[in-house]
Amino acid sequence: MKIRAPLHSIDVRGRFAYGLVFSVWRGLAVGRVFTVPTNPRSARQLVIRGLITAASRAWAALTDNQRTGWDDYANGLSRTNVFGQDIKATGFNEYCALYMLASDVGESPVSDAPSTDAPILVTDGDAAEGAATGEIDVTWTAGQGGFVDIWITPVLGAGRKARESDYTHNSYTADATETKTISGLVDGGKYGVKFRQIFANGQAGPWTQETLNAKSS
Numbered sequence: 001m002k003i004r005a006p007l008h009s010i011d012v013r014g015r016f017a018y019g020l021v022f023s024v025w026r027g028l029a030v031g032r033v034f035t036v037p038t039n040p041r042s043a044r045q046l047v048i049r050g051l052i053t054a055a056s057r058a059w060a061a062l063t064d065n066q067r068t069g070w071d072d073y074a075n076g077l078s079r080t081n082v083f084g085q086d087i088k089a090t091g092f093n094e095y096c097a098l099y100m101l102a103s104d105v106g107e108s109p110v111s112d113a114p115s116t117d118a119p120i121l122v123t124d125g126d127a128a129e130g131a132a133t134g135e136i137d138v139t140w141t142a143g144q145g146g147f148v149d150i151w152i153t154p155v156l157g158a159g160r161k162a163r164e165s166d167y168t169h170n171s172y173t174a175d176a177t178e179t180k181t182i183s184g185l186v187d188g189g190k191y192g193v194k195f196r197q198i199f200a201n202g203q204a205g206p207w208t209q210e211t212l213n214a215k216s217s
Helices: 043-061 064-075 091-104
Strands: 014-016 020-025 028-033 126-129 136-139 147-152 168-174 179-182 190-198 208-213
Touching: 043 091, 064 091, 126 208, 136 147, 136 190, 147 179, 168 179
Parallel strands: none
Antiparallel strands: 014 020, 020 028, 126 136, 136 179, 147 168, 147 190, 190 208
């Protein structure tokens, strides 16, 4: 293959055979080795994809009045995106979010939008080192009903702060349990932990977020 053009003025786009891909990035012509995109298919990812599909189909099956109710519900709420900005979600977004959360904890999704906003923080929620080496305990005062949704990061290096992308789902634990012990962690390792209340209709309260060390020996 030969490409001729005046110096620094070449413009090549697209894929050549199976080796190189050419494109423009920030006004510059660039080339890279062609790779086949990955499609992770862990058990958890397949569950989430299935819930997204089911939620979209369920939305299409709602009545016009029900969809209007979800739009009104969304107008009264505010969400924070990955950049920390307050944004307004659509009725479809809010419906799917609640549908997926309710389904994920084994509850029946609701068709009509809730009449009230999501409740406050998990009552007296706290995270502290556990009783045994490599454990962290998440505790709360039971009584609000539903489940507590718990997420944790991998062990964090010295001076490292947890990013939102670091968190992975740990468990949904029934509110009545009052304590969830996360075990199998690094002896004295530092972790980011966050948790929130999930109610039977799929509504979620705000996050309680902690950075702490697991029990050391």
